Amino acid sequence: MTKKYFGTDGIRGRVGKEPITPDFILHLGYSAGKVLAAADWHLMQGKRPTVLIGKDTRVSGYMLESALEAGLCAAGVDVILSGPMPTPAIAYLIRALRLQAGIVISASHNLFEDNGVKFFSAEGRKLPDEIEHKIESGIHAPIETKPSAQLGKVQRIDDAAGRYIEFCKSTFPYHLDLRGLRIVVDCAHGAAYHIAGHVMHELGADVVTIGVQPNGLNINLECGATHCATLQKAVKQHHADLGIALDGDGDRLMMVDKNGRIYDGDQLIYIIAKHRQQNKMLTGGVAGTLMTNLAIEAQFKKMNIPFLRANVGDRYVLEALQEKGWQLGGENSGHIICMDKHTTGDGIISALQVLYALRDTNKTLAEFLRGVSLYPQRLINVKTPKPFNFSANKAIQAVREEAETDLNDKGRVLIRASGTEPLIRVMVEGESKHKINHWAERIAATIQTASNS
Template sequence: MARKYFGTDGIRGRTNEKLMTAEMAQRVGQAAGAHFLRGDHRHRVLIGKDTRLSGYMMESALVSGFTSVGMDVVMVGPVPTPAVAMLARSMRADLGVMISASHNKYLDNGIKLFGPDGYKLSDQDEMAIEAMIDAPPKLVPASEIGRAKRIEDARGRYIHAAKSTFPEHLRLDGLRVVIDCANGAAYQVAPEALWELGADVVAIGVNPNGTNINENCGSTAPQLLQKTVIETRADIGIALDGDADRLIVVDEAGQVVDGDQLMALIACSWAKRGALRGKGIVATVMSNLGLERHLGACGLSLIRSQVGDRYVLEEMRKGGYNVGGEQSGHIILSDYATTGDGLVAGLQVLAALAVNEKPASELLHQFDPLPQLLKNVRFTGGAPLEHDKVKSAIAAGEVRLNGAGRLLIRKSGTEPVIRVMAEGEDEGLVSQVVDDICAAIEAA
């Protein structure tokens, strides 16, 4: 059955349009709250958010929805998405909610849901909630309406949890680290955690005003981080996205390091000390073939999942792996977290930097990636991938690559774009194949 509201990472869209209205948020709260009213205990939901302006509106609407069906609400304010997952589990909540559109601009917002175990909801739970959104709400009697309260120490709890993942015998003394928080959810916790571990911290993207989240900063716009690393002569730079569940790293020379290189570093480091489970890692179909070859040379395997960190996690849990992630920087370390955590993954990279007497440019360059090109084609409606000329262009591209590369075309689950990716030994051929397919999609 096709999904009506949920995408690959919760519900997301332009605020005050279609899916992201206050009315819709209230209905989501009523539906999700009623779905998780299980057992005879006093039920509780924990709500966090990032720094975008519409977070206030969405938070109030969700509180209204949850309390109307009998759930107590705990609001924790701006915290990273992984903090919501961690706090929901540690506070014995029945449900965790993160209000965020991740790396999108401030005009968008979204709702991510976590179960009492701290994991994102299953397809079955999401489908059940979708059905209840369209049904009349199950309102409780006036005497059973839930209560709402705000707690102030959530950020401190998360900082403590994040720091506990860093090796106890190590410190970051002598390392100058630039941290770009994207004017988002981690603008307080990430610089504080790094400072407490001894780093010389240069913090940017830490002045949110409600409208500047992800604006020319963060993991999707690393130019400011590159510039700052070079200007301050830093050893390394780390950029988070708006809700801090992903990261991108910049070495001391200002070169961007993607999630594939970071996963290779973490996997091989953990394997050497016997901490890697499953004799491999999980990554998506988007990860570079160079990563797969590098892991193979290290005696490790690469299991591929469909795009989306929830699907990565499903494969990790199924096969007993404790490292997985996406090229975009969503990295899941299941020994420490139930979802992608940019700060925790960054701490593992910094631990490797602290142990090895090598510059970041050498340490983080684990393998030579194959030429890979990804382009996005925005569309406003219809089904361009079903167009005959698009199908022909895709078939022609597969013939031209002729087994010497990979071609992947998919619709985004979070925004109205079609992603066209190709990789292979011949960079020129890869570029031609992607351009031809993009042109066909645009024409359609």
């Protein structure tokens, strides 16, 4: 995926200095169409390139879809519309339909006011950098519409959901099923609302679905992977064995056991890795991020599983996996990548990998994590009035060094700038909850004072 063109408040958002408006998205689509139409690497016997457009359920998706469609067609590119589909479904369908590119209109786990655009290549991965740069550089070029006979055409794919459901099911072993399990699936009123429950049901589970009534305004609203309290309540209410929570575009996963305990991305990756190692199916090691819990890293070390930390973001995890030739990685936020199953993070497929481990061993989530206690983490977001180079500030570095000395080898400090907001994120992790709270608050206060001076 290329970088997202995020709005911070719907069409009033900005891309750097660029407002997210229908006109901007029209030009983005036109620029992408021109670049794709001119790229020799994807022309097939002189045929025009075809681009698949998918979206989640937020209301602004209709407007942005129309603008992208118009821009692409004006450049002479054919378009296929899938309607609401999870981001990983688009990555799969591009390959299945032998298309040249795909675009997803989604702001992932954000609320409905935001929206964005992600690009995929013909291989279901991010576009090559040179293609991405060409698209970005052409956004301000005037639109010179192709002659009528050369305009792109648009069609809808009616069986997109069914194709993707079958693909997801194919990643679960044929000799196993989910019979006897009652599972609550929370789709966050998002793109997987008409898919995730069917996958689990067709594999034999007794399924209860929630978060499956999207109205354009309720995506991720007090539900899904970013708000597991709703799933916890539903699991207990329906006496379920476990719960699965996805986010608005279906690439994040959180799970809940019958007692209401939440399992985040770190813990779920650990379960998959442990099961694969026991069955001699683990290729290489595991890629996490700077946010991966220290206890998980320590446990992998005990298990002789190689582990590395990438920068925060599923893109960086994917790059690390490709560089190492490994297959498993992800983030504590619930982005989990199983390269042997898909080219990108996929909440449904990741859930099936966890369920495979549970069914194959007849263990529960808690039993897999027995003996593994996550270190407490304290995360504080510090708003800064302007771009602020915290790494060059002596006061901040001094308090950071003091904290690291006090935590010794039983904790760590992470300070990083947000990639999308004017925030400095402070994370302190360690065995002592009292210490991490103390140092997180002190570091955050030091950053606040320094950024305002």
